[in-house]
Amino acid sequence: MFKKYNVIVVGAGHAGCEAAAAAANLGSSTLLITMNMGVIAQMSCNPAVGGVAKGQIVREIDAMGGYTGIIADKSTIQFRMLNKSKGPAMWSPRTQNDRMRFAEEWRLQLEALPNVDMWQDTVKEIIVENGQAKGVITSLGVRIEADAVVLTNGTFLNGIIHIGEKKFGGGRTGEKSATGLTEQLVSLGFESGRMKTGTPPRIDGRSLNYAVMEEQWGDEKRGRFSYTPVELPIEQRCCWITYTNDKVHEVLKTGFEKSPMFTGRIKGLGPRYCPSIEDKINRFAERDRHQIFVEPEGFKTVEIYVNGFSTSLPEDVQQKALRLIPGFENAKMYRPGYAIEYDYFPPMQLDLTLETLRIKHLFFAGQINGTTGYEEAAAQGFVAGVNAHQCINDQHELILKRSESYIGVLIDDLVTKGTEEPYRMFTSRAEHRLLLRQDNADIRLTPIAHKLGLVSDERLQIVEEKIKNSDYLIHYMKENSVDKENMNSILEREDSSLLTQKVKLFNILSRPQVNIQHLAEADERFAQELRKFDEETIEQAEIKVKYDSYFEKEMEIVNKMKKMEDKEINPNFDYSSLTSLSIEAREKLLKVKPRTLGQASRISGVSPSDISVLLVHLS
Helix, strand or coil: CCCCEEEEEECCCHHHHHHHHHHHHCCCCEEEEECCHHHCCCCCCCCEEECCCHHHHHHHHHHCCCCHHHHHHHCEEEEEEECCCCCCCCCEEEEEECHHHHHHHHHHHHHCCCCEEEEECCEEEEEEECCEEEEEEECCCCEEEEEEEEECCCCCECCEEEECCEEEECCECCECCECCHHHHHHHCCCCCEEEEEEECCEEEHHHCCHHHCEEECCCCCCCCCCCCCCCCCCCCCCEEEEECCHHHHHHHHCCHHHCCCCCCCCCCECCCCCCCHHHHHHHCCCCCCCEEEEEECCCCCCEEEEECCCCCCCHHHHHHHHCCCCCCCCCCEEECCEEEEEEECCHHHECCCCEECCCECEEECCHHHCECCHHHHHHHHHHHHHHHHHHHCCCCCCCCCCCCCHHHHHHHHHHHHCCCCCECCCHHHCCCCCCCCHHHHHHHHHHHHHHHCCCCHHHHHHHHHHHHHHHHHHHHHHHCEECHHHHHHHHHHCCCCCCCCCEEHHHHHCCCCCCHHHHHHHCHHHHHHHCCCCHHHHHHHHHHHHCHHHHHHHHHHHHHHHHHHHCECCCCCCHHHCCCCCHHHHHHHHHHCCCEHHHHHCCCCCCHHHHHHHHHHHC
């Protein structure tokens, strides 16, 4: 019935869609198997993309030829650049999205890729021969052969949904869970665990009183995720902010005795940085209110996402508590919030390519690896899809370094350190975050993607032009000065010390109170130069000037670490023979099988003295 495929991707969430698209765009015949073709790329939780560090990941995916940024831009109902009051390392793009349109755009994008086929079915078993994945067997009894398999099962593996004292099997509300795969993988020697996540109730927006809430509009000057000229929706929608109160908290507490979290019925750990509302009022008892974001689910629907009210309490308690929140007095609930418990596989069982260490040509991506969030999943899916194609064609694998991308930080953290709770990306996880900004993702990663064949010559040329033009502007500012008479009135206005003589534009822009438009205001010749370039090029030049000394220091650290990152370790290295290593180090090194000395140094339990022993031996 089926031909043999190069790559089979199991699951059509955010990881699965990016994996299938990446493999297909590289030339692999790809089959995407999903339990329900009606919910491809479903935004199971918040209908939003990006945010702190997550927005940087989306721009990185886009810079390498992935689609999450493009789809997010096409379905945007509101755009905001977060943390603009802080330095550029913290600027993070975020969009509120039309849930239905996002899924539709992903479906249409996949259907437009000639190398992608789709099949609605449930995968029950991986075909494994001689320690290598060879295809899948579905619940319909269909055997489909392939050269590589990518598992992106999300929250569906033995998923259990909890609402108060009620529980039932499911991978998402209204959808059944997937069984059989966990059991097979465990029989093959894989270690599995349980995790938990949750979602808030959905409300009929017509029943809310927005007049008593704070309005939250998007940026007047709209940004985008994609570096490509995607056509954005014309209008933006408003979001709102309201707050819980003591009365809300008291009602919620009446349901604690029926809470699956507090009674111990849920064994899996939930996301630390996205706690349920009952967890918030329990852990932060001193707070008399918590912020609630009221977010539309789309342009045409009246359904509202109650961000900040994730819960698994009984539905009647949810309803009573909600109606005590200002603006929610007459709220009508469409669906209650719920918690979901599911299987995952600790990611230290993977290589940095996301190929499993036990079974060749079998890749894991997304929540199966213990992560949370669409963006983290999409990034892993993209890398797994690329490497699935590369490995079956004996091509160079894609491993991104920590110093060149958040995606590199994400995968290195998972594979090297593992995780026992849902992993979420933050800027603080990246030691070189000043280098990993959202504005320069194309400069960092598009050349890598071009070498792989994922982006066109024309797109690389645009990036090279951006680099050349920003360097030209920096050179101009280093070579040209501004008259003190023209500049001092602006400096006085901005509360910056006045000039006593002509000063180079570069030096003045280094001041925190001065921006590049101030220079243009003071110097008409420079203003004419700026008019030749687009906003991204100008912004790039300004950031480089303002943080010039910091970049130099950062690059010194990167170059020092490079020696360790370049020191490769044979994957079959016998650590047990090195008795001078600590017992814990031997155990951890044998488990992780680090690619490089740098990766080995980041393994918990491997001390600096252990690294010294390794360095001597490798030398």
